[in-house]
Amino acid sequence: MxxxxxxxxxxxxxxxxxxxxxxxxxxxxxxxxxxxxxxxxxxxxxxxxxxxxxxxxxxxxxxxxxxxxxxxxxxxxxxxxxxxxxxxxxxxxxxxxxxxxxxRQAMPGDMAFPAQHHDLTVVEGGSEPILRNASENPLSWMMRRRDRDGTPLIDAASFEAGERLRRDMTTAALLPRMGSAFGAPRVDGAGPRDPASAADHVIAARQRVRGALDAVGSDLSGLLIDLCGFLKGLERIEAERRWPARSAKVVARIALGRLAEHYGLEREATGPERGRLRLWRG
Structure with missing residues (x-):
């Protein structure tokens, strides 16, 4: 068959x-x-x-x-x-x-292959743009992380507030440089970080950082410096400060909320649903 x-x-x-x-x-x-x-x-x-x-x-x-x-x-x-x-x-x-x-194709020259494995973004600040790996940013991780009810750990206003503080700290030259700045100017034999040699935009950024940290309070300013400035993760912050597990998440949300209030950032847009139509005649 x-x-x-x-x-x-x-x-x-x-x-x-x-x-x-x-x-x-x-x-x-x-x-x-x-x-x-x-x-x-x-x-x-x-x-x-x-x-x-x-x-x-x-x-x-x-x-x-x-x-x-x-x-x-x-x-x-x-x-x-x-x-x-x-x-x-x-x-x-x-x-x-x-x-x-x-x-890899989006980054020119020697940065092509590092960009293949990292989410590199350009941060404007200081005398020249700085490349940063966004995947190492704890604020980005908190935005992606969800609570049990499905909401992110931090909202968009808190994320933008932390990024704004980070940009100001970068512009103010308050973060350590990776390498030597051979072209930095020297004034009367002083180092490149001599306050008298700082440009106006650097001085303004330092004033903004000082005002933001004062508004948040001394009890939370150190956490924001570690989280937003030095990009320390929540677990590392808890280990260095000997805090209980998962406590840094709560404190970080409070600190970023105060920072967003200082910057005038709101979670949602407020105001009338429709704006009044105005007509200008020449």
């Missing part, structure tokens, strides 16, 4: 030229990768055009088209592990390796 053998689905074969191109992406594949790197972006087979992908982006029920690409470009990204299809084969999304490649 002859048994029927079901045909297995044919395995997708990536042409050799496409596998070779995955190390150095073609222009269209690179553009598709950049589209997939946008928030909420994905690509799917185009129902209107054969052998084509349509890229979409957006969320919360709103989807916006962001271009049409050849299916071969999607295969190149998938072969290079820069993008992956879902189980149903209906959506192509970027992978962690793809995001790392985009971060």
């Amino acid at each position: 002859n048994k029927k053998v079901k045909d297995k689905p044919a395995k997708t074969v990536i042409p050799e030229r496409e596998r070779a191109a995955s190390s150095d992406l073609p222009a269209e594949a690179a553009r598709l990768l950049a589209r997939l790197g946008e928030a909420g972006a994905y690509a799917r087979p185009d129902p209107l055009v054969e052998d084509a992908l349509v890229a979409r982006r957006g969320g919360d029920g709103v989807s916006i088209g962001s271009g049409r690409f050849a299916t071969a470009s999607g295969r190149i990204l998938a072969a290079a592990d820069l993008a992956a299809w879902n189980a149903a084969g209906t959506q192509l999304t970027i992978t962690a390796a793809g995001r790392a490649r985009l971060r």
Whole structure:
């Protein structure tokens, strides 16, 4: 008795030229990768055009088209592990390796490969911009961390208040430099941090830092310096101060709340729902 053998689905074969191109992406594949790197972006087979992908982006029920690409470009990204299809084969999304490649491409020169493994951001302050790894920022961690009820540990106002204090401390040159400043000016043999040699914007930043810490109070100012300035994590703060576990979270929320009040930052916008229409005539 002859048994029927079901045909297995044919395995997708990536042409050799496409596998070779995955190390150095073609222009269209690179553009598709950049589209997939946008928030909420994905690509799917185009129902209107054969052998084509349509890229979409957006969320919360709103989807916006962001271009049409050849299916071969999607295969190149998938072969290079820069993008992956879902189980149903209906959506192509970027992978962690793809995001790392985009971060590497966004940074020039020697900072390209460090940017691949770190979330580097540019902090304006002082005499020159400073690169900072945002993934090491405890304020960002507190924004991502959720309580049992689903709310973040700190709100947007507290996060912005802590970032503002950090920027002022950076501008005021109150944080230690990693390395030597060979080009720093010297006045009458004094060091580069001589108060008399500070620029006006540095002096103004120091005054803002002093005013913010005074408004928060001496009982909480030291915590803000460690948390926002030196980017110490909550567990390290608890260990250094010999506090009970998870107590730094509560104290940090109180300190950042006071700091936000000092800066005049509110959790939600207040005011009338509609502004009065004014007309100016020439």
